[in-house]
Amino acid sequence: MAALKTLTLELENLSCASCVGRAERALHAVEGVDTAPVNLATETARVSFAAPANTESLATALDRAGYPARRDTVVLDVFSMSCAACVGRVERMLxxxxxxxxxxxxxxxxxxxxxxxxxxxxxxxxxxxxxxxGFPTIPRADSSTTGPRNKADEARVLKRKALLAAALTLPVLVIEMGGHLYPPFHHWVMHNIGQATSHWLQLIMTTLVLFGPGRLFFAKGIPALAHGAPEMNALVALGASAAYLYSLVSMLVPVALPPGTANVYFEAAAVIVTLILVGRWMEARAKGRTGEAIRALVELAPDEATVEVEGRMITRPVAQVITGEVIVIRPGERVPLDAEVTEGESLVDESMITGEPVPVAKTTGSAVTGGTVNGTGALKARVTAVGPDTMLSQIVRMVEDAQGARLPIQALVDRITAVFVPVVIAVALLTVAIWLSFGPNPALGLALVAGVSVLIIACPCAMGLATPTSIMVGTGRAAQLGVLFRQGDALQALQSVDVVAFDKTGTLTEGKPSLTSFKVDKGEDENTLLAMIAGAEAQSEHPLAEAILTGAKARGITPAKVEAVQSETGFGLSATVDGKRLLIGSQQFMAREGVPLSDLVDRADPLRGEGQTVFFAAVDGRLAALIGVADPVKTDTARALQALHAEGKKLAMITGDDPATAAAIADQLGLDHVVAGVIPGEKLQTIADMQAKGQRVAFVGDGINDAPALAQADVGIAIGTGTDVAIEAADVVLSSGALSGVVNAFDISRRTMSNIRQNLFWAFGYNVALVPVAAGVLYPLWGVLLSPMLGAGAMAASSVLVLTNALRLRFIRPVLEERP
Structure with a gap:
């Protein structure tokens, strides 16, 4: 069997679950296609295929189905071509x-x-x-793609349409419904405007709504109906046009309808269009954020690099740098590409890769990664990877792959609508047919009344509001509690999470080293020694120096004046204080300098077991002090983890930190599982392995290195104090950075989903109970035929009930505050 190829395609015209189903069926119909999941949230299809399927056949199938894959064009500058054979080879490869x-x-x-x-x-x-x-090639910047499509323009267009529709609908709603709610207003309208003028005003306003902002529903819904594949747009178009046309007949030819049934329902048509336009606007705003994580990752890499060519420094676009060239990285610059250091020493901030706050010492032979930040030393490095082979590009691909994966839980309302819409239309048509066949005179009028009543009363306003209103109120309250839901799907996905996995640094811990231990040998003065050490560290660029200085100041210690400070990267430093030689560094550094060991070394082991980084200070060749620096656990971490354990969640830690340090923190916090010393790809794979065992995983992280894991997890939860990339890759963001927000997120999820189920139960119950009444099942027994006016009233009442129920979510309290 031929090896499978995989393509990720961006599709147009996707609006609901039925669209997704048709696009998937079109792709699966192409011979050679293995899998083709379509993601409505990202509007992408990820197709695995083999011959005879190819790019052209896939594109053709999507075109015929009405969901074309987006095309793009790029112009490439290709060098070193010398003849037609070269041209042919390049064309064939492309x-x-x-x-x-x-x-x-x-x-x-x-x-x-x-x-x-x-x-x-x-x-x-x-x-x-x-x-x-063998043909050096450079893409032209003005023709290349720049990452995921930005939907901000689409959101702005929908916003204008929604606001315009609302402005036109409000007068219609006030004129028509105001009189029902407040009879004196009805009398005022009749006296000052008149019924005929009132109806003409409503007709004009509603016509502007339907054929202005609401035109998109007809433009998409009617063709879908004509192709025998009705969806949400079709039902909106049918419901709105039914109310509009019925009102038009009632207004212009009332004699065509049975006595007492000539009423106008322009407000129903206008409100339907306006409410759904608002929903579409909100959806476009949410979709617009799906590509920001990848764009933020891409922007980490510099556009230019300084290349050494025959002793001269030349600034060149990164895309033109090739493997093997030597680049110069000045202090404070971002590393442009993956490379190996050939000259110089420096500390490089690799937190985007390791998630750890401590920069890493780099000397000759050390590897540096594109996108990381150089410290205060200048470096020369030989490029080892360019383009898609760099670590940053691989992280981008991992985020794209994880985000493009098909979620196991689809939007509930879309699935329901896929069945609901054709059923409602069929019921309306069946109703008309039955009345025409068996109804009393005037059978035509009664059939039209019943058919229109079914369409109006079954218009999915309450069903459409059931989910978004609960999500709006629930997520709004969540934001007040420091929990930001970036994806509504996370509310549902959190319900089935079995394992909550955490990154360590900046998530469970503060993410900033601090002085946690300071022990001196017998006979030494603690304050004097700390003042000497702080004075030396004040002239050091080592990241742990700040922790010592801050710790000394917190104890009221003034740094001593020191001289001749010399730093040895990766080992320690030496200095002279009041004529005494001071050494500060690791145990290996002390041994190298011939400092005799003392019982301080034995006292270091328990500190290392607690996850502290330990080093020593020696004065005039004698070991004098032990210094412990650690990243302390956040104050609310233990309580939050206990609350999650109480809910039956398994807790895990997945970190790039040292295994011994990670194990110490895990023991302290009572975690169930620890995976340490892993790079971003391994974090993602660890989560994928858990999912392969049937576990649903929520991952909590804060660094760029967490972005792939956040996207791969069933629910990604980012600490708001972390990087923008982590936040953009996550489904949920804790704006305060407190882990109590994780507990609140689970609680809000549970309550909101319960609220949605209540709303959907009502919406279904309402339709199950009233659609038959609208169709006329009570007419043979009691002569009761539900008029479209009552149907519109019932529809409005159902929407009000759904909204009122959703508003109860405003009173959710923080979980940890509710517990004793």
Whole structure:
């Protein structure tokens, strides 16, 4: 069997679960397709396929289904081509790349024009492939893609439409419903405006709503109906047009309707369109954030690099740097590409990779990673990876893969609507047919009344409001408690979580080293020694120096004046204080300098067991003090973990930190499982392994290195004090940084989902009970036929009930405050 290829495609026109189903069926119909999950939230399809399926056949299938894959074009500058054979080879390589639809190469201009499916491949990947074949290639910046599509423009358009629709609907609602709620207002309207003028005003306003902002429902819904695949747009179009046309007939030709049934329901048509436009606007705003994590990752890498060429320093775009060239990294700059240090010493902040706050010493032979931040020393390094092979690019791909995976829980309302819409239409048509066949005179009028009543009363306003209103109120209250839900799906997914996994640094701990232990040998003065050490560290650039200085100041110690401070990267430092030689550093440093060991060394082991970093100070060749620095556990961590344990959750730690330190913290906090010393890809794989065992995992982290794990987890929870990338990759963000927010997130999830189930139960019950009444089942017994006016009233009442129930979520209290 041929090896499977995988493509990620961005699709157009996806609006609900039925669209997803049709797109998936279209892809699966292509011979050779293995899997093709479509993600409504990200509007992407991830297709695994083998021959005879290819990029063109997949694109054609999606085009025919009405969900075309987005196309993009890039212009590549291709060098070193010398003949037609070179052109042919480059073209064949480009066309053979999964995702490429067409490629044209021009020998004279040395350019390639490539058309590809957006999201399936990048210009950088195409350039790297051709460069590797011996034709150095650079994508033109003005033609290359820049990451996920930004939906901000779409959200702005929907916002304008929703606000315009609301402005036009409000007068209609006030004129028509105001009189029902406050009879004197009805008399005022009749006396000053008149019924005919009132109806004409409502007609004009509603017409503007339906054929202005609401036109999109008809533009999408009617064709869907014509193709025999009705969806939400179709039902909105039918419901709104039914109310509108019925009102139009009642207003212009009332004699065509049975006596007493000629009423206008313009407000129902306008309100339906307005409410759903508001919902669409909110949805577009949420979707607009899905690509920000990847854009933030991409922006970490510098655009330019300083390259050493024959002794000269040349600034060049990163895309033009090739493997093996030597780059110069000045103090404070970001490392442009993965490389190996050839000259210089410095401390590099690698928190984006390791998640640890302590910069790492780099000397000749050390590896540096693109996107990390150089400290105060200058470095020269030989490039080891470019383009898609860099660590940063791999992290980007992991985030994309995790975000593009098909969620096991789909939006409940979309699934219901996929069945509900055609059933309602069928019931309405059946109602009309039965009345026309068996109804008394005037059968046509009664059939129209019953059919329109079914469509109006079954319009899914309450069903559509059941989920979003609960989510709005629940997440709004959650925000007040420091819990930000970026994805509504997280509210549902949290319900089935079995394991809550945490990063260590900055999540369970403060993320900032502090002086936790200071012990002196017999006969030594503690304050004097600490003043000497603080004075030396004040002239050090080591990240732990700040912890010692802060600890000394907290104890009221003034740093002593020191001289001749010399630092040895990775070992320690030496200085002269009042004529005495002071050494500060590791146990290995002391042994190298010939300092005799004392019982202080034995006293260090228990501190290391508690997760502290230990080093020593010696004065004139004699061991004098032991210094312990650690990243302290957050004050609320233990209580939050106890609360999660009480809810039956298993707790795990997945960290890039030292295994001994991680084990010490885990023992202190009573965690169930620990995985330490892992890089970002291994964090993701650890979570994937848990999921493979049937466990549903929530991951809590704060660093760039946590982004892939946050995206892979069933629910990603980011600490708000962490990096923007971690926050953008997460489903839930704790804005305060307190882990009590994790407990609140689970509680709000449970309460909100319970509220949604209550709302949906009412919405279903309402339809099950009243649709038959609207169809006329009571007419043969009691002569009762529900008019469209009462149907509109019942529909409004059901929506009010759903909203009122959802508003109860405003009174949720913090869980830990409720417990004794």
């Amino acid at each position: 066309k053979a790349t999964p995702g490429v639809l067409d490629a044209r190469v021009n020998l004279a201009s040395e350019r390639a024009f490539v058309t590809f499916l957006t999201g399936s491949v990048t210009p950088e990947a195409l350039s790297a492939k051709i460069t590797k074949a």
